[in-house]
Amino acid sequence: MVNPMERIVIIGAGNIGTHLAHALVQHVSIVGIMSQHHESAHKLAGLLNCPTVERIEDIPSCDLILVCVPDKAIGNLLQNIPAEFNVAYTSGAVSISDLPIRENLGVLYPLQTFSREREVNLFEVPFLIEASNTFFSQYLFDLARKLSHKVIFAGSEDRKKVHVSAVFVNNFVNHLALLAKNFMDENQLDWELLKPLLKETSEKLLILDPCEAQTGPARRKDTITIEAHLKLLEGLPKEVYTLISKSIEQTYQAKKND
Amino acid sequence: MVNPMERIVIIGAGNIGTHLAHALVQHVSIVGIMSQHHESAHKLAGLLNCPTVERIEDIPSCDLILVCVPDKAIGNLLQNIPAEFNVAYTSGAVSISDLPIRENLGVLYPLQTFSREREVNLFEVPFLIEASNTFFSQYLFDLARKLSHKVIFAGSEDRKKVHVSAVFVNNFVNHLALLAKNFMDENQLDWELLKPLLKETSEKLLILDPCEAQTGPARRKDTITIEAHLKLLEGLPKEVYTLISKSIEQTYQAKKND
Numbered sequence: 001m002v003n004p005m006e007r008i009v010i011i012g013a014g015n016i017g018t019h020l021a022h023a024l025v026q027h028v029s030i031v032g033i034m035s036q037h038h039e040s041a042h043k044l045a046g047l048l049n050c051p052t053v054e055r056i057e058d059i060p061s062c063d064l065i066l067v068c069v070p071d072k073a074i075g076n077l078l079q080n081i082p083a084e085f086n087v088a089y090t091s092g093a094v095s096i097s098d099l100p101i102r103e104n105l106g107v108l109y110p111l112q113t114f115s116r117e118r119e120v121n122l123f124e125v126p127f128l129i130e131a132s133n134t135f136f137s138q139y140l141f142d143l144a145r146k147l148s149h150k151v152i153f154a155g156s157e158d159r160k161k162v163h164v165s166a167v168f169v170n171n172f173v174n175h176l177a178l179l180a181k182n183f184m185d186e187n188q189l190d191w192e193l194l195k196p197l198l199k200e201t202s203e204k205l206l207i208l209d210p211c212e213a214q215t216g217p218a219r220r221k222d223t224i225t226i227e228a229h230l231k232l233l234e235g236l237p238k239e240v241y242t243l244i245s246k247s248i249e250q251t252y253q254a255k256k257n258d
Numbered sequence: 259m260v261n262p263m264e265r266i267v268i269i270g271a272g273n274i275g276t277h278l279a280h281a282l283v284q285h286v287s288i289v290g291i292m293s294q295h296h297e298s299a300h301k302l303a304g305l306l307n308c309p310t311v312e313r314i315e316d317i318p319s320c321d322l323i324l325v326c327v328p329d330k331a332i333g334n335l336l337q338n339i340p341a342e343f344n345v346a347y348t349s350g351a352v353s354i355s356d357l358p359i360r361e362n363l364g365v366l367y368p369l370q371t372f373s374r375e376r377e378v379n380l381f382e383v384p385f386l387i388e389a390s391n392t393f394f395s396q397y398l399f400d401l402a403r404k405l406s407h408k409v410i411f412a413g414s415e416d417r418k419k420v421h422v423s424a425v426f427v428n429n430f431v432n433h434l435a436l437l438a439k440n441f442m443d444e445n446q447l448d449w450e451l452l453k454p455l456l457k458e459t460s461e462k463l464l465i466l467d468p469c470e471a472q473t474g475p476a477r478r479k480d481t482i483t484i485e486a487h488l489k490l491l492e493g494l495p496k497e498v499y500t501l502i503s504k505s506i507e508q509t510y511q512a513k514k515n516d
Contacts (some may be wrong), residue, residue, distance in 0.1 A: 140375030216429030
């Protein structure tokens, strides 16, 4: 089914749409880019030298429409795309069963955080694939394999669980960095000082088990330091400090009792 | 004061002591390594080809004793070290004012996480310096500058604040990874899948402001996804998810109201 003349339309020219379009254009023919933000669509189409599509009725014949819009917009959009089109979307959280039924409906979920201004090596990014039938899921698998060496099949429930974990590893890690930066800023201390630590923390996590890598006052039940730290904090950062310290203590308590 | 014949004794052969000893031996003469774990001291001394010291009474004449022991052991140890020795310790959390007074007492705090099995490029690591007098603090500053290009003076209160922030960026980030890994393991999903995301998350934080880098359901107030995620979690991970999501929402609410 995958061949050099493969024709794909991309709907959505945000972070994911943009990154996938740049990667796909090297392997397939992108025959249309559509976005409710016409300017974004035109900009991306210009960069990739491919046509824009203004309205759903104007979508040309193609092998796949790849829907890269926000989760809450997927359902409505799908209702308006004629049944003869094969459609895949890129969301981690939306189940196939929650969407209007169609013959060929699937998911191609890149497990990564995308920012417009940062290039990402897609080849390293895991893609999670699911579809309404095995033929279409094999098609999406083969397509994703052109972009990445790490493609797996995963049902909606598993994908949702991976997505929850991704929220911890990405969104929440990012927020902890924000809380630390805010605290440093408020105290006229230089956030740059913490960057080597942040770098080493994550590099260690790529090699060591997080359970082994853990250090710090909560790990060693150093209540004196924890109390001293809490005196410096207030509001939600203090609540976060308290709860995560409790969670760390419980982790190693449970381990000890194993 | 710093000269090629500089003589240093190191007490503590744990992670910090080991890393600092390996770095210092290239610039100074390490005239003794002491640890209550005699085996660790002997192993490190053997590697660096320098003598061990069994008892405090046997510490040879030196320019500095560098105390690299756990926080709660520093006070007692200092009480037993004769007044004529110059002493510095490496803790982020212990204030000079909480320790027994001596003429030359200081801090040389490397802001990094150390594991025995990982080499760390100390040259990139910020060192925070403080001492009981300006002469000794300049001495410690010059010593640290041999190891790192990023050395600053910081009083005990500032150092403690940096240490709190370090707990967020290191200990707590590590724990979020642990929670994610546990959740993946419990659901027979492969933790390796999340590593490219973890890597990109921290690499983005080295370049982008964490406030700008934030994405995800809490950032966009996507209550449907948040509710769906919470249904998958229980216990402390669920509490952590709830609290950090609330903290993210409040961050951007506050920003909107600016």
